[in-house]
Amino acid sequence: MKKGKPKQNILIASPVRQTAPVLREFLESLCALERTTVRTDYLFVDDNEETASSDMLRDFVTENEGTIITVDAMLNEDEDYQKGSYTKDEGGHYWQDEQVWRVAGLKNQILKYVCEHRYDAVFLIDSDLVLHPRTLEQLVSTEKEIVSNIFWTRWQPGAREMPQVWLQDEYQLYRRGVKVAEGTEADNQTIQTEVFLQQLHHPGCYEVGGLGACTLIRRNVLEAGVTFDQIPNVSFWGEDRHFCIRAQALGFSLFVDTHHPAYHIYRLSELPGVAAYNRRVRRAEETITITLCMIVKNEENSLARCLDSVNGIADEVVIVDTGSTDRTRQIATRYTEHIVDFEWVDDFAAARNFAFDQATSEYILWLDADDVFEPQDREKLIALKRSLDPAVDSVTMNYNLSFTADGQVAYSLRRNRLVRRDRQFRWIGAVHEYLEVSGHLLHSDVAVTHKKDKVYTDRNLNIYRKREQAGEVFSPRDLYYFGNELKDHGQYEDAVAYYTKFLDTGLGWVEDQIAACQKMADCEAARKRPDQEIAVLLRSFAYDLPRAEICCRLGGYFADREDYRKAVFWYEQATQAIRPADPIVPVNEAAWTWMPHLQLCVCYDRLGNRTKAKEHNMIALAYHPTHPSMLYNEKYFREMDQDSVLENA
16 A cells, blocks of 8 residues: 655744733644644743743643743853843834844754754744644645745734735845836836735745745755854844845745735734634634614615715615605615614614614614715725624724815714624614613724715704603703704703703713813803803813813913913913823814914914914924915915015125
């Protein structure tokens, strides 16, 4: 009987200095690796700072017959490998040179161990990666001497995902001297980079110029003298680059395999994404499912626009009609068969809860008919649908409500937009209802854009008036929102009365308390009561640290009265205000960025301090380079400087 090909002996190895939650996911993915054609052993270098991580490693090797070597045992006593400084946060990872070469020393000792124990190859992997079960089998099947498994990382927050492999130099994604199109060298570099990145998104095995962090290396490469030692006359940062230069110099080609991308936990905020990754690679479930729930009435002008914007997002659409008399229902039938009537009972929460009860998908998304996902947000949500950790209970999204003349967001707040259906979250409040959620929240970068196309009505005000006449006792939240409706309809005296009732309860969300002070000030200004206006603005400081919005408002109060010294004080306070850390808190971006600097420019100019005025106008322009007032100021100061030069000539 013919014998099959013998299994290859592979050492899975990693120097580990890792937090326990990340290390747990790494080790679990190692356990899940398929081993049809390979036999594996484990070697870990325990360089942990957390006792829990060291304990976890020890338990793992006990259960899986691996080996742990401490750093002291691995590094020779005469080698000067200082521990060095290595930190990481949501911004990225920060290495010092001494730490880089210390890790290089640890990796070299692993390579030495491979040769001494005659392994066929070493799979050298960083401990913040989560692997596809087929990873090792796939890398071995390439029969390449050095091959890395691809993974993608946002090296800076909000940046584009980039690979851990490159083509030339320290991290260059194009080859110099290659001409692919007519135009400048920069044009060719851009085109090459895009072609390279697109190639890496397709399954295959491709030759590269540099790699690292998740690499299968054959023993003959190590026996030829390839190591992670620093090359003295090369200034490139990182031990992987010096390894790759040695390998190429000794005639070994470098490859990347892209069949089964790994998941990189580069930041702790990316840890929840592991569950979604595992769902895809282990259970072959590509995405969560989403039901869009809407309540509508006479929305023929906006409904199609809204539903078109969720193309590719919603697996099911539920439309609850509360009494349309126009073409709303006819338009809805083009998108869904799930159109249900609901008798309107002056209760928005009741209608929304009824809509939620019709959903059958894993998650529920809600929108109003005059909301849309702009194209960039639609793409973000489609991507989130593929990557969302099913343990997330609610996803918050920005709600962009107003815009500047040049299209910048002027006012936005956050809403719980996408929630797990099985958590059975409920809507509360007949008017200005809110969705009460709890558990694991994800604050996404997806935004819903509000495109109001209806005339503002007194519907909500009438509902509150009916409840008032019925003698209903209002909750603190209802007191606040009743005040808002009264203010919006110019009933300032009654609005102040309800805001005062709300604040006097001492209850409610602190952000509503601060907002109530601002809105009371608006009412008092409209009533020509300046003493009460400033008193209620100052009252807001009792609820939290001074907010930039309030400080700008106080600055404006004094500027209107030409008391520029006091105005400067308050605008300066606005520039120094501490921004709320909670992303749910609504903020006026202008007040926290350019507005106080623009006003300081005006105030300092009135006080005769042109230097300070110019300084603040420049800061304001950095935030808003196209603002006409700032551009006018810039021209004004330039002309003033020219006149001054002529006068002194």
